Amino acid sequence: MAITQQQSGQLSTFSSLRRVYPFVQGALPLLFVGIFVSLAAVATALTIPFALRWLVDNPLSTGDVAQIVPGVAVIFGLGMAEVIFIYLRRWITLAPGVHLEGKMRNAIYVHLQKLPVSFHDKWQSGQLLSRAMGDISTVRRWISFALVQLVTSTIMLVAGFTLLFAFNAVLGAIFLICSLPLIIISLRFQRTFTTLARNSQDQQGDLATAIEESVHGIRVLKS
Template identity: 25%
Template sequence: MKPTTDWRLLWRCFLYLAPFKAVLIGIYGSMVLINLVQLIIPLLLRWGIDEGIYGNDLGLLARAVGFIMLATLVKGVLVYYQGVWSESSSQSVAYFLRGEILAALGRLSFSFHDEMEAGQILSRAMQDVERIRFLTGRAILRLIEGALLILSIAVVLLVMNSTLALLILLTVPFLVHRAYIFGRQIRPLSVDIQQQLGVLTTTLEQNLRGARVVKSFAQEEKEIAQFAEQNEQWYEIAEKTARVQALNAPLLDVIANFGTVFIFWYGGWLVTQDQLT
């Protein structure tokens, strides 16, 4: 699927949150405040160390510690309410979609239900709704939050030292490239998992509904073997997906941490040269 289509799908999912404007203001307003607090805490640490410890001012150091504790408390409260609001809105989206799916299935013709397997319908109704719920809840929020945090840190570092800002931004193109590769690897696997789960659900549904027929023709062993084979196929796809995730998740962390290494290396050198505190 083309990337433009992916962005259109992402935007379409985000539009499901439109009826919850008040909650969205709270969610993304708290996100901005959380990022501000995360930027303020290192500045408070710097103030406490430079003016309190090196300046031998215990009163100022105590105030710095108090402000840091207060900022941490505020951040914790904001994170809590952000989680509650995002989960509430995403669950509301899932509730709405389930109702829409049921209504749509009721409007479809008999020929559709004759041709479409019930297991596939159940799989899509469950898996797709759950993924949209996750996407409209934490996924989009974390995506915007991460981008905002990187931008905020870059601005602060540009004010402090432009070289430090360039060092931390040096890893961003590699992160984006690796994330793009990861997305291209994981997307077809996710589709395969969903399709295979639909096959499993269909087989199970047919056997439960036609249990008497299966028993009357002594087909239990055949149906069990068929289900075991389909289950093995699902397991292999799921294992491959887990391997892709296990490879890419730490690799993304390593690339991101290179920025921290560069900051400590160059920033530490600036401190030893009395050019930075």
């Protein structure tokens, strides 16, 4: 029987994050540094349009060739700085996620050792293996990348819309209206993806159970 059928209810997002907090607590300083570096990348990316605006309004419009090369060099430097910041963000946030994954797997193993035999008779071993491997890997990827990206993307959207409205209110309003269908489609996709991901996890657990039972059966027959 799938895990979703055995659980009495699902935890809320806040409750789930609260349970993960003890494992990620030691990695928070590096995560904050990763978020800061990612914000620096966002700030650099938002600076590039200003440099392009200056390049178009001044050297290109006046035909001053002497200023074109420095302007292009500045834009190139900003692009390289953004790439470096993105690389540093991934490098900084990778280690905390790996350590988090290791601590959670050790905690699950210790907890399983303390459970009575009746629990293991009730639950499929493949489901436990899928949760201990696949689900924790998902948590690690979310902490290392998705959490940082969520914070920086939110700030980038707010800053981007603010700058766009500051440049031209009509253009900002048009862009906002055109974004509404994308927002609605994304929300609908999120609900569909949640259901499909849950079913996929259950199917992976069932598959792992079938493979493990087949392997044990082959070993028994060979014995």
